[in-house]
Amino acid sequence: MEFLANLLESTNLGDFVNAHDWVWPLCEIFHFIGMAALIGTVGLVDLRILGFAKRIPIAALERLVPIGVAGFVVNAVTGFIFVAGNPVGGPIEYLENLSLQLKLLLILIAGINLLIYYFGGIARQADAVPPGEDAPRSAKFVAATSLIAWFGVIFFGRMIMYNDTLLYAFGL
Amino acid sequence: MGDFIQFIENSAVAAWVRESPSIFAYTTVLSLHAMGLAVVVGVGTVVALRLLGAFKALPVAPLLRLFPAMWIGFTVNALSGLLLLAANMSNLLANVMFIIKLVLIAIALVNMELLRHSITGYAQAGEAQGEISETPRTRALAASAIVLWIAVIVAGRLTAYPNFVSALFS
Numbered sequence: 001m002e003f004l005a006n007l008l009e010s011t012n013l014g015d016f017v018n019a020h021d022w023v024w025p026l027c028e029i030f031h032f033i034g035m036a037a038l039i040g041t042v043g044l045v046d047l048r049i050l051g052f053a054k055r056i057p058i059a060a061l062e063r064l065v066p067i068g069v070a071g072f073v074v075n076a077v078t079g080f081i082f083v084a085g086n087p088v089g090g091p092i093e094y095l096e097n098l099s100l101q102l103k104l105l106l107i108l109i110a111g112i113n114l115l116i117y118y119f120g121g122i123a124r125q126a127d128a129v130p131p132g133e134d135a136p137r138s139a140k141f142v143a144a145t146s147l148i149a150w151f152g153v154i155f156f157g158r159m160i161m162y163n164d165t166l167l168y169a170f171g172l
Numbered sequence: 173m174g175d176f177i178q179f180i181e182n183s184a185v186a187a188w189v190r191e192s193p194s195i196f197a198y199t200t201v202l203s204l205h206a207m208g209l210a211v212v213v214g215v216g217t218v219v220a221l222r223l224l225g226a227f228k229a230l231p232v233a234p235l236l237r238l239f240p241a242m243w244i245g246f247t248v249n250a251l252s253g254l255l256l257l258a259a260n261m262s263n264l265l266a267n268v269m270f271i272i273k274l275v276l277i278a279i280a281l282v283n284m285e286l287l288r289h290s291i292t293g294y295a296q297a298g299e300a301q302g303e304i305s306e307t308p309r310t311r312a313l314a315a316s317a318i319v320l321w322i323a324v325i326v327a328g329r330l331t332a333y334p335n336f337v338s339a340l341f342s
Contacts, residue, residue, distance in 0.1 A: 021336055029329045032209065033322060039207075040214015047241070055234035063227050064218060131234075151207055158203040169195035 005092035013085030023085070027078040034078070035157075037071025039150060040064075042114075049126055049135040049143035058135060059127040099159035099166050106156065110149035117142045177261045190259035198259065205252040209328070211245030213321040216284060223287070223314035233295035239288050246281070267334050273327035280320035287313045 017023045041064035047053065048061050083094040094100050117123050117139070126139040135143070159166050180186055189197050215238050222230050257264055264270045290310045330337050 021339070025329060025333045025336055028332075029326050032206070032325045032329060033213075035206070036210045036213035036217065036321075036325070038214070039210035040216075040218050043211070044215060044218060044238070052241070053234055053237035055237070056230065060227070060229035060231070063229055067218075131231075154206050154210065155200075155203045158206055159199055162199045162202075165193060165195050165199050168193050 001095050002092070005090065005095055008084040008091035008095075011084050013081060014087050014090060017081070017085035018087045023081070024087075027081050030074050031078045031082075034071035034074035035154065038068045038075070039154075041068035041071070043147060043150060046143035046147045049139045050147075051134060051140075054133070055131050057131045058129050062123070062127065094160070097160055097163050098170075098172075099156045099163045103153050103156035103160070106149045106152045110146060110153065113142055113145045113149060117146075177265065180258050181261050183258065185255070186258040186261070189255050198256075201252045201255050204248055205256065208245040208247075208249035208252065209325070212242050212249065213325060215242050215245070216280075216321055217318050219287070220314040220317040223291075223310050225311075232291060236288065236291055236295060239284075242284065263334075264331070267331055269327050269330040269334070269337055273324055273331060276320055276324045276327055280317065280324060283313060283317050283320055287317060 045058070045061045045065065048056055048058055083091050083100075086094055117126075120138075122136070122138050122142055125136050129135050129139075156166075189201055192198070218227075219235050219238055221227060222232065222235060287310070290307070290313065
């Protein structure tokens, strides 16, 4: 952890963030836009697979996923700036933050879940579902996991600044 | 007005949101506010992009089913927003970006309803899919929906940085 913090510190992003007070708010704006892009696309595919707005074909909705991936990339970049460029406590303050750790864990779970969906043959089955029909159970399981994971990412993302509250809730 | 603001800020609900160490107080309300935003803006933008002519494989009529989802997201944000406002009313009402954000949300909601009406008319007419995005009115409403929602996010984020904003305009 210490090693990673030093590595991030060596980017000198903290100095850059410190020197320009527009960097942090601007990155936050992009971070929120990326979040909306991800939920509005991937979350929508998940909802349809779970049976919401069934007349929309799943395959057509899946064309939206690249927008969600783009949103994720925007958030990975801005998130990196937040951690590496933390002007007050440095990267270590974030790396040791339980809320951020849980957020990253959920992102990992969501990522593995997505790989299972596309490379486990589940996407092919879901794409074959005609409008108005139910998706297979395996696809519903993946969709539910995805929704829970991404909304959990938002929850723990917002908790980062209030990590003490989380520790208190966990009795830590 | 000052008395009213004091009354709200000193109310039990406002004090609980602001001061309780419970994870369900301020932090959960704040999280819900981000989740509702993601639903309203994300789904709203997807519908708007389709009406601008992207993702033609998506049939337009069933997109009407997405509007209740947007309204649920908005309701979550109206309720969580009211709690956050009650907890910090005097500061927020004196915050220019917050007032701008409220005005933008009002315009965005009217815009969203006008967009829904134009899709409803199209769905009832039962036209072949794809043609709706050709009408200039629908295109204009779709474009302004995207611009308005992004502007709401910008104003909302800048609400958290009043010193930065006032330095910008001084």
